[in-house]
Amino acid sequence: MLAAVKMAKHHPDAKWVYEKVSREIPNISLGTVYRALAALSAEGLIREYRRADGPSLYDPNTEDHFHIRCRSCGRIEDVPPVQLPDDMLESIRRASEFARVDQVRLEFGGICSACAEKTRE
Amino acid sequence: MLAAVKMAKHHPDAKWVYEKVSREIPNISLGTVYRALAALSAEGLIREYRRADGPSLYDPNTEDHFHIRCRSCGRIEDVPPVQLPDDMLESIRRASEFARVDQVRLEFGGICSACAEKTRE
DNA sequence: AATGATAATAGTAACGGTTATCAATAACGA
DNA sequence: TCGTTATTGATAACCGTTACTATTATCATT
Numbered sequence: 001m002l003a004a005v006k007m008a009k010h011h012p013d014a015k016w017v018y019e020k021v022s023r024e025i026p027n028i029s030l031g032t033v034y035r036a037l038a039a040l041s042a043e044g045l046i047r048e049y050r051r052a053d054g055p056s057l058y059d060p061n062t063e064d065h066f067h068i069r070c071r072s073c074g075r076i077e078d079v080p081p082v083q084l085p086d087d088m089l090e091s092i093r094r095a096s097e098f099a100r101v102d103q104v105r106l107e108f109g110g111i112c113s114a115c116a117e118k119t120r121e
Numbered sequence: 122m123l124a125a126v127k128m129a130k131h132h133p134d135a136k137w138v139y140e141k142v143s144r145e146i147p148n149i150s151l152g153t154v155y156r157a158l159a160a161l162s163a164e165g166l167i168r169e170y171r172r173a174d175g176p177s178l179y180d181p182n183t184e185d186h187f188h189i190r191c192r193s194c195g196r197i198e199d200v201p202p203v204q205l206p207d208d209m210l211e212s213i214r215r216a217s218e219f220a221r222v223d224q225v226r227l228e229f230g231g232i233c234s235a236c237a238e239k240t241r242e
Numbered sequence: 243a244a245t246g247a248t249a250a251t252a253g254t255a256a257c258g259g260t261t262a263t264c265a266a267t268a269a270c271g272a
Numbered sequence: 273t274c275g276t277t278a279t280t281g282a283t284a285a286c287c288g289t290t291a292c293t294a295t296t297a298t299c300a301t302t
Binding site (some may be wrong): 056090108116 | 172173174177180189191192198201203204205206208209210212213214216217218219220221222223224225226227228229230231232233234236237238
Binding site for chain 1 (some may be wrong): 287288290291294
Protein backbone atom coordinates (compact mmCIF):
# COMPACT_ATOMS: atom_id res chain seq x y z
CA MET A 1 0.00 0.00 0.00
CA LEU A 2 2.77 2.36 0.97
CA ALA A 3 4.63 1.30 -2.15
CA ALA A 4 1.60 2.12 -4.28
CA VAL A 5 1.40 5.67 -2.98
CA LYS A 6 5.14 6.17 -3.06
CA MET A 7 5.40 5.07 -6.68
CA ALA A 8 2.81 7.60 -7.81
CA LYS A 9 4.34 10.61 -9.42
CA HIS A 10 1.22 12.60 -8.70
CA HIS A 11 -1.09 12.85 -5.71
CA PRO A 12 -3.30 9.80 -5.84
CA ASP A 13 -6.68 9.50 -4.22
CA ALA A 14 -8.03 6.45 -2.42
CA LYS A 15 -9.66 5.06 -5.54
CA TRP A 16 -6.45 5.19 -7.51
CA VAL A 17 -4.61 3.36 -4.76
CA TYR A 18 -7.43 0.87 -4.56
CA GLU A 19 -7.18 0.09 -8.24
CA LYS A 20 -3.42 -0.20 -8.07
CA VAL A 21 -3.45 -2.50 -5.08
CA SER A 22 -6.31 -4.55 -6.46
CA ARG A 23 -3.95 -5.89 -9.09
CA GLU A 24 -2.01 -7.67 -6.40
CA ILE A 25 -4.74 -8.29 -3.86
CA PRO A 26 -7.75 -8.70 -6.13
CA ASN A 27 -10.45 -8.77 -3.50
CA ILE A 28 -9.20 -6.05 -1.23
CA SER A 29 -11.93 -3.64 -0.27
CA LEU A 30 -11.99 0.11 -0.52
CA GLY A 31 -12.53 0.38 3.21
CA THR A 32 -9.25 -1.39 3.87
CA VAL A 33 -7.49 1.03 1.57
CA TYR A 34 -8.94 3.96 3.50
CA ARG A 35 -7.89 2.42 6.78
CA ALA A 36 -4.40 1.71 5.57
CA LEU A 37 -3.98 5.20 4.17
CA ALA A 38 -5.18 6.70 7.44
CA ALA A 39 -2.71 4.54 9.35
CA LEU A 40 0.15 5.52 7.06
CA SER A 41 -0.60 9.19 7.48
CA ALA A 42 -0.84 8.75 11.23
CA GLU A 43 2.63 7.27 11.13
CA GLY A 44 3.87 10.16 9.05
CA LEU A 45 4.89 8.04 6.09
CA ILE A 46 2.53 9.85 3.77
CA ARG A 47 0.35 12.91 4.15
CA GLU A 48 -3.35 13.23 3.64
CA TYR A 49 -4.38 16.30 1.76
CA ARG A 50 -8.04 17.02 2.42
CA ARG A 51 -9.88 19.01 -0.15
CA ALA A 52 -13.27 20.62 -0.25
CA ASP A 53 -14.04 19.85 -3.87
CA GLY A 54 -13.06 16.27 -4.30
CA PRO A 55 -11.54 13.24 -2.68
CA SER A 56 -8.60 13.45 -0.33
CA LEU A 57 -5.26 13.11 -1.99
CA TYR A 58 -2.40 11.20 -0.46
CA ASP A 59 0.96 12.79 -0.79
CA PRO A 60 4.04 10.59 -0.93
CA ASN A 61 6.15 13.66 -0.28
CA THR A 62 6.34 14.24 3.45
CA GLU A 63 8.85 17.05 3.20
CA ASP A 64 7.78 20.58 3.89
CA HIS A 65 6.14 21.95 0.79
CA PHE A 66 2.97 23.55 -0.51
CA HIS A 67 0.59 22.89 -3.35
CA ILE A 68 -0.56 24.79 -6.35
CA ARG A 69 -3.73 24.02 -8.21
CA CYS A 70 -4.66 24.80 -11.79
CA ARG A 71 -8.12 26.29 -11.80
CA SER A 72 -8.69 25.13 -15.33
CA CYS A 73 -7.83 21.43 -15.18
CA GLY A 74 -7.55 20.92 -11.42
CA ARG A 75 -4.09 19.47 -11.56
CA ILE A 76 -2.07 19.79 -8.38
CA GLU A 77 1.65 20.25 -8.19
CA ASP A 78 4.15 20.60 -5.40
CA VAL A 79 5.94 23.85 -4.81
CA PRO A 80 8.87 24.34 -2.49
CA PRO A 81 8.34 25.96 0.88
CA VAL A 82 8.08 29.72 1.04
CA GLN A 83 9.71 31.80 3.70
CA LEU A 84 6.87 33.47 5.54
CA PRO A 85 7.28 36.50 7.77
CA ASP A 86 8.82 35.38 11.06
CA ASP A 87 6.36 37.26 13.18
CA MET A 88 3.31 36.19 11.20
CA LEU A 89 1.93 33.66 13.67
CA GLU A 90 2.58 35.95 16.59
CA SER A 91 0.89 38.89 14.92
CA ILE A 92 -2.08 36.72 14.05
CA ARG A 93 -2.26 35.62 17.64
CA ARG A 94 -2.34 39.21 18.82
CA ALA A 95 -4.96 40.14 16.26
CA SER A 96 -7.23 37.26 17.23
CA GLU A 97 -8.93 35.79 20.24
CA PHE A 98 -6.65 32.80 20.11
CA ALA A 99 -4.34 31.62 22.83
CA ARG A 100 -2.14 29.75 20.42
CA VAL A 101 -1.57 30.06 16.69
CA ASP A 102 0.76 27.40 15.37
CA GLN A 103 -0.57 26.12 12.07
CA VAL A 104 -0.49 27.62 8.62
CA ARG A 105 -2.12 26.28 5.54
CA LEU A 106 -1.01 27.92 2.38
CA GLU A 107 -1.88 27.01 -1.15
CA PHE A 108 -1.67 28.66 -4.49
CA GLY A 109 -3.82 28.82 -7.56
CA GLY A 110 -3.20 29.65 -11.16
CA ILE A 111 -3.04 28.24 -14.66
CA CYS A 112 -0.66 25.45 -15.51
CA SER A 113 1.41 25.77 -18.64
CA ALA A 114 -0.49 23.01 -20.44
CA CYS A 115 -3.79 24.84 -19.96
CA ALA A 116 -2.22 28.17 -20.83
CA GLU A 117 -1.16 26.78 -24.20
CA LYS A 118 -4.52 25.22 -24.86
CA THR A 119 -6.37 28.51 -24.48
CA ARG A 120 -3.83 30.24 -26.66
CA GLU A 121 -4.95 28.27 -29.73
CA MET B 122 -31.61 35.91 2.50
CA LEU B 123 -28.79 38.38 2.22
CA ALA B 124 -30.02 40.00 5.41
CA ALA B 125 -29.93 36.66 7.20
CA VAL B 126 -26.28 36.07 6.35
CA LYS B 127 -25.31 39.66 7.01
CA MET B 128 -26.89 39.65 10.45
CA ALA B 129 -24.88 36.62 11.52
CA LYS B 130 -21.97 37.50 13.68
CA HIS B 131 -20.31 34.21 12.84
CA HIS B 132 -19.93 32.24 9.61
CA PRO B 133 -23.23 30.51 9.06
CA ASP B 134 -23.72 27.42 6.96
CA ALA B 135 -26.62 26.77 4.63
CA LYS B 136 -28.65 25.01 7.29
CA TRP B 137 -28.40 27.91 9.68
CA VAL B 138 -29.55 30.30 6.99
CA TYR B 139 -32.33 27.94 6.08
CA GLU B 140 -33.61 27.87 9.64
CA LYS B 141 -33.36 31.62 9.95
CA VAL B 142 -35.20 32.30 6.70
CA SER B 143 -37.79 29.65 7.42
CA ARG B 144 -39.16 31.85 10.16
CA GLU B 145 -40.27 34.35 7.54
CA ILE B 146 -40.88 32.05 4.61
CA PRO B 147 -42.02 28.90 6.34
CA ASN B 148 -42.06 26.56 3.38
CA ILE B 149 -38.89 27.64 1.68
CA SER B 150 -36.75 24.71 0.68
CA LEU B 151 -33.12 24.05 1.39
CA GLY B 152 -32.43 23.90 -2.32
CA THR B 153 -33.60 27.46 -2.77
CA VAL B 154 -31.33 28.56 0.05
CA TYR B 155 -28.38 26.92 -1.66
CA ARG B 156 -29.32 28.53 -4.94
CA ALA B 157 -29.68 31.95 -3.36
CA LEU B 158 -26.40 31.67 -1.47
CA ALA B 159 -24.64 30.66 -4.65
CA ALA B 160 -26.13 33.64 -6.46
CA LEU B 161 -25.14 36.03 -3.69
CA SER B 162 -21.57 34.78 -3.74
CA ALA B 163 -21.49 35.06 -7.51
CA GLU B 164 -22.51 38.69 -7.14
CA GLY B 165 -19.81 39.20 -4.55
CA LEU B 166 -22.18 40.19 -1.77
CA ILE B 167 -21.06 37.34 0.42
CA ARG B 168 -18.27 34.79 0.14
CA GLU B 169 -18.51 31.06 0.16
CA TYR B 170 -15.87 29.37 2.25
CA ARG B 171 -15.54 25.76 1.18
CA ARG B 172 -14.23 23.32 3.69
CA ALA B 173 -13.10 19.75 3.52
CA ASP B 174 -14.48 18.68 6.88
CA GLY B 175 -17.91 20.17 7.03
CA PRO B 176 -20.45 22.28 5.26
CA SER B 177 -19.53 25.42 3.36
CA LEU B 178 -19.67 28.55 5.42
CA TYR B 179 -20.98 31.81 4.06
CA ASP B 180 -19.02 34.84 5.05
CA PRO B 181 -20.81 38.17 5.35
CA ASN B 182 -17.44 39.88 5.40
CA THR B 183 -16.32 40.45 1.83
CA GLU B 184 -13.29 42.47 2.77
CA ASP B 185 -9.84 40.99 2.40
CA HIS B 186 -9.16 38.79 5.39
CA PHE B 187 -8.18 35.30 6.43
CA HIS B 188 -9.53 32.69 8.79
CA ILE B 189 -8.24 30.92 11.80
CA ARG B 190 -9.65 27.67 13.08
CA CYS B 191 -9.53 26.22 16.55
CA ARG B 192 -8.48 22.60 16.24
CA SER B 193 -10.22 21.78 19.49
CA CYS B 194 -13.72 23.17 19.00
CA GLY B 195 -13.65 23.98 15.30
CA ARG B 196 -14.65 27.57 15.75
CA ILE B 197 -13.62 29.91 12.96
CA GLU B 198 -12.69 33.51 13.38
CA ASP B 199 -11.62 36.26 11.03
CA VAL B 200 -8.12 37.62 11.11
CA PRO B 201 -6.94 40.74 9.33
CA PRO B 202 -4.93 40.40 6.13
CA VAL B 203 -1.25 39.63 6.43
CA GLN B 204 1.38 41.27 4.30
CA LEU B 205 2.92 38.45 2.30
CA PRO B 206 6.26 38.71 0.55
CA ASP B 207 5.83 40.78 -2.60
CA ASP B 208 7.69 38.39 -4.82
CA MET B 209 5.98 35.30 -3.44
CA LEU B 210 3.68 34.60 -6.37
CA GLU B 211 6.42 35.29 -8.85
CA SER B 212 8.87 33.00 -7.10
CA ILE B 213 6.23 30.27 -6.94
CA ARG B 214 5.65 30.70 -10.64
CA ARG B 215 9.32 30.27 -11.34
CA ALA B 216 9.54 27.24 -9.09
CA SER B 217 6.58 25.54 -10.73
CA GLU B 218 5.36 24.47 -14.12
CA PHE B 219 2.67 27.10 -14.03
CA ALA B 220 2.21 29.89 -16.53
CA ARG B 221 0.31 32.02 -14.08
CA VAL B 222 0.12 32.08 -10.29
CA ASP B 223 -2.37 34.57 -9.01
CA GLN B 224 -4.28 33.05 -6.13
CA VAL B 225 -3.29 32.46 -2.54
CA ARG B 226 -5.26 30.66 0.08
CA LEU B 227 -3.97 31.11 3.56
CA GLU B 228 -5.47 29.95 6.79
CA PHE B 229 -4.31 29.50 10.30
CA GLY B 230 -4.87 26.99 13.04
CA GLY B 231 -4.49 27.02 16.77
CA ILE B 232 -6.36 26.94 20.03
CA CYS B 233 -8.92 29.56 20.87
CA SER B 234 -8.79 31.17 24.28
CA ALA B 235 -12.00 29.48 25.43
CA CYS B 236 -10.56 26.02 24.73
CA ALA B 237 -7.22 26.98 26.22
CA GLU B 238 -8.93 27.81 29.49
CA LYS B 239 -10.98 24.66 29.47
CA THR B 240 -7.94 22.40 29.25
CA ARG B 241 -6.20 24.38 31.98
CA GLU B 242 -8.73 23.22 34.54
C1' DA C 243 -3.57 -30.86 15.29
C1' DA C 244 -7.46 -28.58 17.96
C1' DT C 245 -9.05 -24.81 20.57
C1' DG C 246 -10.30 -20.28 21.81
C1' DA C 247 -9.26 -15.28 21.99
C1' DT C 248 -8.22 -11.39 19.24
C1' DA C 249 -7.73 -8.86 15.31
C1' DA C 250 -8.34 -7.79 10.50
C1' DT C 251 -11.12 -7.93 6.53
C1' DA C 252 -14.80 -7.74 2.58
C1' DG C 253 -19.03 -6.33 1.56
C1' DT C 254 -22.32 -3.24 2.06
C1' DA C 255 -25.25 0.06 4.34
C1' DA C 256 -25.43 4.56 6.14
C1' DC C 257 -23.93 9.17 6.49
C1' DG C 258 -23.46 14.36 5.52
C1' DG C 259 -23.40 17.90 2.38
C1' DT C 260 -24.59 19.27 -2.04
C1' DT C 261 -26.56 19.15 -6.62
C1' DA C 262 -29.91 17.50 -10.11
C1' DT C 263 -34.44 16.53 -11.47
C1' DC C 264 -39.03 17.60 -12.26
C1' DA C 265 -43.75 18.76 -11.65
C1' DA C 266 -46.19 22.63 -9.93
C1' DT C 267 -46.58 27.36 -9.35
C1' DA C 268 -45.60 32.14 -10.19
C1' DA C 269 -44.33 36.05 -13.03
C1' DC C 270 -44.41 38.32 -17.15
C1' DG C 271 -45.52 40.10 -21.77
C1' DA C 272 -48.38 40.15 -25.94
C1' DT D 273 -56.50 36.00 -21.19
C1' DC D 274 -53.41 33.21 -22.97
C1' DG D 275 -48.90 31.21 -23.74
C1' DT D 276 -44.08 31.40 -22.49
C1' DT D 277 -40.40 31.50 -19.37
C1' DA D 278 -38.51 31.45 -14.83
C1' DT D 279 -38.59 30.07 -10.07
C1' DT D 280 -39.71 27.07 -6.51
C1' DG D 281 -40.51 23.02 -3.24
C1' DA D 282 -40.04 18.32 -2.75
C1' DT D 283 -37.37 14.68 -3.28
C1' DA D 284 -34.09 11.66 -5.41
C1' DA D 285 -29.42 11.11 -6.73
C1' DC D 286 -24.73 11.95 -6.01
C1' DC D 287 -19.98 11.58 -4.03
C1' DG D 288 -16.50 10.61 -0.82
C1' DT D 289 -16.09 8.63 3.47
C1' DT D 290 -17.13 6.04 7.62
C1' DA D 291 -19.75 2.61 10.34
C1' DC D 292 -21.39 -1.77 10.78
C1' DT D 293 -21.40 -6.73 10.74
C1' DA D 294 -20.62 -11.30 9.61
C1' DT D 295 -16.79 -13.80 8.24
C1' DT D 296 -12.06 -15.10 8.04
C1' DA D 297 -7.06 -14.85 9.42
C1' DT D 298 -3.71 -14.92 12.95
C1' DC D 299 -1.54 -16.93 16.66
C1' DA D 300 -0.45 -18.45 21.23
C1' DT D 301 -1.77 -22.24 24.20
C1' DT D 302 -3.02 -26.82 25.01
